[in-house]
Amino acid sequence: MSISLLNFGMLAGLLGVTIPVLVHLLNRRRFDVVPWGAMQFLQLGERTRQRIKLSDLLLLLLRMSLVALLVFAFTRPFVKGSTWIRSLHPEPVDLVLIIDGSYSMGWTGEPQTPHARAIQVCHEILDDLTSVDRVAIIDARSRPFLMTPAPLTDTANARLELEKIQRPDGSANLVSALTQACQLLTQSFSTRREILVLTDKQQSSWKLAESAQWNEMLRLRHAAAVPIQITALDVGLPLMEQLENFQVEQLQLSRELAVVQTPVTATTRVKYVGPLEETSCELFWSVDGQQLSRETRSLQLRRGEQTVVQFTTRFSDPGSHVITASVTPDSLPGDDTATSIVQILGExxxxxxxxxxxxxxxxxxxxxxxxxxxxxxxxxxxxxxxxxxxxxxxxxxxxxxxxxxxxxxxxxxxxxxxxxxxxxxxxxxxxxxxxxxxxxxxxxxxxxxxxxxxxxxxxxxxxxxxxxxxxxxxxxxxxxxxxxxxxxxxxxxxxxxxxxxxxxxxxxxxxxxxxxxxxxxxxxxxxxxxxxxxxxxxxxxxxxxxxxxxxxxxxxxxxxxxxxxxxxxxxxxxxxxxxxxxxxxxxxxxxxxTRTTSSRNVELGQPLLVSQLPCQPLVIPVIGPDGGQETAQRSGSGEQIRWILAPPRLSGIYRFQPDCRVDNKGIPGETDMPFSVHASREESQLVRLTAEESQHLAQSYGLRWKQDSRAMLADLASTSTGIEIWPLLLFVVTAMLLLELLLTRKLVQGGHAQIDLP
Incomplete structure (x- = not known):
């Protein structure tokens, strides 16, 4: 908590503190003392003399304090930086929380992943906000996802949306998320606007080479009527860079569409990143969820090198089939598995x-x-x-x-x-x-x-x-x-x-x-x-x-x-x-x-499209890789009808389940249409921001780094203008005046005055 003054010139009034001292000295003028016989019976005891002396001093100090407090009140002091002060005088804060959603945030080298730690910090921040504050939550992935109702919402709704956040996956574009956050805050009417970024500080997420994106963010930030403060908290750990990670690249199919009993070859690359010069791992192949033990490959990998692995199979049943390549799970599970869809036709x-x-x-x-x-x-x-x-x-x-x-x-x-x-x-x-x-x-x-x-x-x-x-x-x-x-x-x-x-x-x-x-x-x-x-x-x-x-x-x-x-x-x-x-x-x-009518193998961040169905439902239910149900909406008319699922945030298998059971002249009326969504392997080798890069972000883009959540909470507790306390000081002055009156009355009623005897 800190105290500041609005009228520093009023401090000159502190010279008035000398007035009670001068009055006290003037009242102590000497009297003529005439000794007489009975005087010995009227002399005060030593104890009474000390009590009267102490009362005079207290009265003097009280009067001096009265003048000092009155002058201090005229300077219009204000305090800031205290949570209880915010509760007494809440100033609305518009806050945007940006959570890094890249798959490095799912690192399992500690009991609590960086992503879980970021969510915990968000809950602590929401607990610290007042009822007048408004919040937005952005899930930063390859493209940012606004989780809360636009532009901002109350803390209760924000807490509910925070519980729905999905596991980290793919890459993150934090500068794009910052740009969206600035756009949200330009629609705000609050006098205080904050952006908090919770990240594991991976270099790839900050897109330092994308100067055009950073300049656009700066333009929006400077265009705001009220300054926008950007703070970042590192929820990762330096030892993340020392992990041992096996990476499975996206599967490449010899053909995405084939007929029964024709060979289909899937090719992938396996890479090792870790402290060892050479190590081994096992690569497992699965078809439609069934692991093929005879196709398990034992691989010898050198650090930083890739090994090409191929798998060839034939399908006897028409329909869509899922081919999966995976390695034994490690502490970075986001790149341990790769899937692809091949569609098999009878002809x-x-x-x-x-x-x-x-x-x-x-x-x-x-x-x-x-x-x-x-x-x-x-x-x-x-x-x-x-x-x-x-x-x-x-x-x-x-x-x-x-x-x-x-x-x-x-x-x-x-x-x-x-x-x-x-x-x-x-x-x-x-x-x-x-x-x-x-x-x-x-x-x-x-x-x-x-x-x-x-x-x-x-x-x-x-x-x-x-x-x-x-x-x-x-x-x-x-x-x-x-x-x-x-x-x-x-x-x-x-x-x-x-x-x-x-x-x-x-x-x-x-x-x-x-x-x-x-x-x-x-x-x-x-x-x-x-x-x-x-x-x-x-x-x-x-x-x-x-x-x-x-x-x-x-x-x-x-x-x-x-x-x-x-x-x-x-x-x-x-x-x-x-x-x-x-x-x-x-x-x-x-x-x-020939290709499938809908691309069954897409990159994370792209929409999923289905067209040319034998039926025309308004919506198609879709089961995601986490078991959650989503909905693909119908778009277009006539011959241009298609069903679109908004860009997903998770990689894995998405299953469209249209109720189309009748074939359409060679196009199977599938009731289960799987799509494979592949995530970027950009973070397979973790590289954190260097001290120079962090300093560059701070100097060039005004990014403030905090060491822990307590520092962020303390910074959030501070107010931009503070609360004026001169009314409280005037109340104290009034109370002190009453106290001075009581002390003076007591001395007068005592009927004694202290004088110095020769």
Whole structure:
């Protein structure tokens, strides 16, 4: 507690303290003493004389104190820094509590985790606040989550929300949380505004390199009418940096969508961080919650190095399956487990679009008929009426392509020429939602036949990765083109590269198309998609001819992919379709390009989306990794309906449970749709802020560091303006006046005066 004065000039009135002294001295003037005989009988006893002397001194001191207190009251003193003073004169405080939610806060090296310690401190602070104070709680993760009703609420509601806070997971962006806290406090009307950050002081959470974010926070802080104080408390321990930690990286799948009895490979990396130069651990693989003991791997790890581990399996049942890789739990459990979802279909529905002809009629063959691309594709995929197939192909005319039809398929083969008035919108929507399109030219096509592709646009950009620019045809005496096997780079070609007996490199091409980049077109000013994020990725050349010309070009469009081939697949001027590798080549193309309609493996902080369900419920219940139930809301209308779950805060498996039990023409009506949410491994190696970095935060951004919760509580107990105590002093002066009156009256009634005898 401290005392300050508002009117220092009034202290000059303390000179008035000398007035009672002067009066006392004047009253002690000497009297003429006349001795007479009976005087000896009137002399006071020594004891009575001392009592009278003491009373005079007390009266003098009382009068001096009266003057001093009166002058002190006129200086308008005020006190601050005491909890009981705040209770007598509560000044509203608007407080934002920021709790670090990164997974390092879940460190179990002590009986109490840093996250639990932070929550305990928050309860202590809430207990210390008054009824007029308002609070907000921010759970700082990769993006901040405001847990309390915006902008601020009372302490009772804050305490209830604090009990609902989820376990720490993923990374934290504290500067983003500070920015949101400043935004909340700019809406405040209190004369005191505080931000308290509870963190384990990990370097990665403070984003020191993100100067733009820090400058935005400073701008908001300085724009506030009342200064905003920022205080941070370290709830971690220095020995956290000495932990022994095994980290499992995110699983990479060879394919997220496959058919039954096809191999699926999951790849991960295991890293060790700790005091030992070399150590060992066991990696466990599980499928759908069942641990596969035969797949347990014993790993020898050196400090700081990563070991790549692969696991290959086949699934006999259609549906979504969960693959899990985990190590023995350590003191930092946030990175001990990685999961991924693979969706297994009985067969992949494929659509072959042709221009003209009757798709309902069987494809003719014979000496007088040259089969087209659709013939060789259906021949490669097999006849589903004669046996089990992995890809079930159907043939339709281009004019019948629309959104409802395309929703029944995962991949579209666009063969032959395209009419100039073709409607590209259904194909674009098909790609964005996860479909795949393969563009195949015909041997008889001309340059004019492909002019319509320039009209296939999305937000001012041409959708195909490259366009057909020039038809190149070699004469018989000219050496035909061949595939450059060293140029194979697409992931869907990996198995072809790894197959030693593949004859794909022996294919001869006497006819091919030169491919050129599409022109960049300006986006229309009134485009409805002008504000939408870009959905077109850069172009990837998956394979080239030996001349260097692109053979296969590919790009992502939304969640889907579009691939363009420079050679026809109709058996004209090349022998690609006659190679024994053509069948596995086409199947690998389908497996590599097709994707699930909803991304089942997402990063923490991204929303979870479900689309193309056989039913249309208003909401879908979702079971989170902690067993809690959430709700995915329906959005959009017509063919654009989807269900969205707000970005989750925990990694793990989320299970959508729509009540859709009827299949929709090849799309399973799943009643349990798992999603895997992966958290960043940014804090697998703990590095705390150095003293220089802490000092930088204090000097550049006004961050005050506190050593413990008691220091924070003491700082919170202080008030910005204090409470004036001059009314209390005037009350004391009045009481002292009454006391002075009583003492004076007692002396007068005693009838004695003390004089000094000669």
């Amino acid at each position: 992949i529905p494929a659509l072959i679009a042709i221009n003209g002809g009757d798709p309902a009629q069987p494809i003719p063959s014979g000496a007088n008929h040259t089969p087209g691309t659709e013939y060789y594709l259906k021949l490669a995929f097999g006849n589903p009426d004669l046996g089990k197939v992995w890809v079930k192909a159907s043939v339709r005319d281009l004019s019948t392509l629309d959104t409802p039809l395309l929703q029944n398929y995962r991949i579209l083969f666009l063969t032959g020429n395209v009419p100039a008035d073709f409607n590209w919108q259904p194909l674009t929507e098909f790609l964005i939602q996860g479909g795949a399109i393969v563009v195949l030219p015909a041997a008889a096509s001309r340059v004019e036949s492909w002019q319509a592709f320039t009209d296939w646009q999305w937000n001012g950009q041409v959708v195909p990765p490259l366009l057909f620019s020039e038809r190149v045809e070699h004469a018989e005496q000219v050496e035909p083109e061949k595939l450059d096997s060293s140029s194979l780079s697409g992931a869907w070609l990996d198995r072809i590269k790894q197959t030693s007996d593949s004859d794909l490199a022996d294919a001869l091409f006497r006819l091919y198309w030169r491919l050129k980049p599409a022109p960049l077109l300006p986006a229309p000013a009134d485009s409805s998609t002008a504000n939408e994020p870009a959905v077109l990725s850069p172009v990837t050349i998956d394979a080239r001819l030996q001349s260097g010309e692109p053979l296969f070009a590919r790009r992502f469009v939304g969640r889907g992919q579009v691939l363009i081939s420079a050679v026809p697949w109709d058996g004209e001027q090349n022998d690609l379709v006659r190679l024994r590798s053509f069948v596995p080549f086409v199947h690998e193309l389908v497996f590599g390009l």
